[in-house]
Amino acid sequence: MLRLHIGNKNYSSWSMRAWVLLRQAGISFEEKYVRFDGFDAGSAFKRTMSAVSPTATVPLLQDGDVTIWDSLAIAEYVAEQFPEKRLWPEDRAARAAARSAVAEMHGGFTALRSACSMNIEADLADMGRIIWRDNAGVRKDMERITAMWIQLLARYGGPMLFGEFSVADAYYAPVCSRIRTYQLPVPGEIAAYIEHVHQLPGVQAWIADALAEQDFIPMDEPYRSQR
Structure with missing residues (x-):
């Protein structure tokens, strides 16, 4: 089973790319949510991601013992593993x-x-x-x-x-x-x-998942001090 590590759905555009690609294509995967609480080395987010990723960023895809830590590389890997999904145009x-x-x-x-x-x-x-x-x-x-x-x-x-x-x-x-x-x-x-x-x-x-989070993260809110 594929495992996709993502950040907050309300804020994480890079996570959205990989998640939507898998979900819209009908490819089964397990979601591993890692909340954004900061991006310094001591943050829980960085500590959690450092344990699985050389860059400590999201998205990150795991497929058994294979780890892919870049969104474009994830897209290429998934397209290669699931050619029947035709994730790139055939022409x-x-x-x-x-x-x-x-x-x-x-x-x-x-x-x-x-x-x-x-x-x-x-x-x-x-x-x-x-x-x-x-x-x-x-x-x-x-x-x-x-x-x-x-x-x-x-x-x-x-x-x-x-x-x-x-x-x-x-x-x-x-x-x-x-x-x-x-x-x-x-x-x-x-x-x-x-x-x-x-x-x-x-x-x-x-x-729908982003709206359900109700998780206000000030560092990702450059234009608002509160919801």
């Missing part, structure tokens, strides 16, 4: 595009990720308007994301980025969540894609 060109889009998310869009931290439970539309007005980096990241999504949806026919659900949609699910939380402006076809992602059973299950 070679589409598969290359999907891997490129995922890699771009994995290593980029730092302005958006820094300014608009994931917070599923919160309504931060007012803060989103300020960020959009004042943060050119966020606007630039959103311009690139929007252009990419429009191109892929047009090329592959939707409703997912490559027609059917793939690693790419799992990877961009937290971006969709951020756009919803901060009410960042997007064109109609992008709003429709975000709604399709939001309604995926795997995403709905993650959101």
Whole structure:
């Protein structure tokens, strides 16, 4: 049985990618929740994760004696172990595009990720308007994301980025969540894609668990001092 270590569902965007990928694909796994209480070496989170991971981060996937400690590596491992799930597009060109889009998310869009931290439970539309007005980096990241999504949806026919659900949609699910939380402006076809992602059973299950946590963690709340 696969075991996936994750952090708080309300805040942990990297955990969401791996969890949604497995859940939406119908791959059985055991969830190991490790609460965020700090990221210094003495925190319970770091002590717990240091026992199983060389980086002491989440997500982390265990498959027997195999340990995978990076979200993109997890996606590749799962796609390799479960080829019948077709987690990457079958067409070679589409598969290359999907891997490129995922890699771009994995290593980029730092302005958006820094300014608009994931917070599923919160309504931060007012803060989103300020960020959009004042943060050119966020606007630039959103311009690139929007252009990419429009191109892929047009090329592959939707409703997912490559027609059917793939690693790419799992990877961009937290971006969709951020756009919803901060009410960042997007064109109609992008709003429709975000709604399709939001309604995926795997995403709905993650959101339901995030809302049920009721765990206010100040270090993950840059815009609120209390719920």
